[in-house]
Amino acid sequence: MKKIILVSNYSGLYGSELMLEKLYLSLKDDYEVKTYLNEAIPVPEEFSSSINAVTNRFNVVSKNNKRISLSSLMFWLKVFVKDKPDLVIVNISLIPEVFLATKALRIKSMVFVRESLIDYKHFFGIYERYLKLFCDCVVSNSRYTSSMFSKLDSMVISDCIDLPEKSIKIRLGVVPKFGYLGRMSLRKGVITLLSALNDSVNRPFELHLIGDKLSSDALFDEQYEELIRRLRLKGNLIIEHGFLSNPFEIVEKCDFMVAPSILPETFGLSVLECLSVGVPVIASNIGAYPELVSKNNGFTFFPNDSVDLGAKLNIALSYEGDDYASLSENAIFSAESYGFLVYRNNILRLVKNV
Structure with a gap:
């Protein structure tokens, strides 16, 4: 041997x-x-x-x-x-x-x-x-x-990844739920996401933030806290979960996950895991993300561009019923080869x- x-x-x-x-x-x-x-x-x-x-x-x-x-x-x-x-x-x-x-x-x-x-x-x-x-x-x-x-x-x-047994998700126009899974840092695009939600989404929503805030950048911390405060003042439900050993109980409840990295990622395990449970992903068009996310299972946007991300968030919200179910089905299918x-x-x- x-x-x-x-x-x-x-x-x-x-x-x-x-x-x-x-x-x-x-x-x-x-x-x-x-x-x-x-x-x-x-x-x-x-x-x-x-x-x-x-x-x-x-x-x-x-x-x-x-x-x-x-x-x-x-x-x-x-x-x-x-x-x-x-x-x-x-x-x-x-x-x-x-x-x-x-x-x-x-x-x-x-x-x-x-x-x-x-x-x-x-x-x-x-x-x-x-x-x-x-x-x-x-x-x-x-x-x-x-x-x-x-x-x-x-x-x-x-x-x-280990593929779960999941069924296609449906979405019927209730309060939308967005999610983010990853470290809370500038390079991961968290400020871009929060800015896009503040400036572009004009209806109540839930935002689930999953991951540790490890930043030692005082400017990042200040921007993060201010954007979170503004989102809550508008009546949105913002839940900061911190690190979760099993985040997918939360991920599966989301309508869309957002992967807004500013710098290129060499793969995207968290993106793939979200797709595998039938959750479409809105990802920055950089690094390896475009290999995982396409118009069939989600949306892509220009990195560090909160305006473009905001536009894609609103397009995503227009997907309901069969249109959303098709995105969810394609998300599961696209993960199977991994x-x-x-x-x-x-x-x-x-x-x-x-």
Whole structure:
């Protein structure tokens, strides 16, 4: 049986970490798999156990700490000599010592790229040349992510979700319910959403905000609180749920979810999860979102444009009865090709051919 080592950073249960779990589950029945987690914060025991993980602070490279550590390189050399893997897969790619070690020991390596160029634009060119030189196989999680590369070929295996069993939603003209799922921050477009609702929607509605407000930006906090205050003064029901371990009890009650990111996202797991329960999505036309959202299952708007978003919110509100049911049905259908079984088959086919 082929031995595989998975390597990943851990900064919380976000998209990359969730996909690490899916990657492990895809491989564990066919291969001997062991995971090494480079922890930025402590890893929950339940998550560590679920992916057969060894956890510690193995590497030092990050956006604010751009260097290669000799001690980290020696660590990975010792690990690979001891474990003797046939393949090393890096789930998030900014761990250069791993690739130096695999190259030195002539071990096959694979990397899943999930980072956006916008976050690493100052050294992305060097990073791309490095991957081309030291990594055997580069995999991107969307066509958008793959398009960032100009000097190497990157195949696309889209991220996945567990598909729920859901029926088509209906909407019959009652008080509309909008929802937002994600971190409360400027780059996620929360101010754009609140501004559009204030300026463009002239009928009572509910707004469900799901996610932590982690911003340390005083200006963002001030704008956020003022816009929320104005919306409530107009008689709208604004519910700030904070972080929810199971947000979809709320999502399923919404008529539309809004994904207003200003900066490009390399995929959009939350968008896909909303579609999978039959909720149409109104998303900014940037990054990988247009790969998931179209006129068949929702609406798109220009990023950071509250006027265009406001127009799309009002168009969305005109969809009722059969028109809305068609959007909901298409939302469910569009998510089906991103289920775990499809992902697992793609991963197994890829690993077999490396």
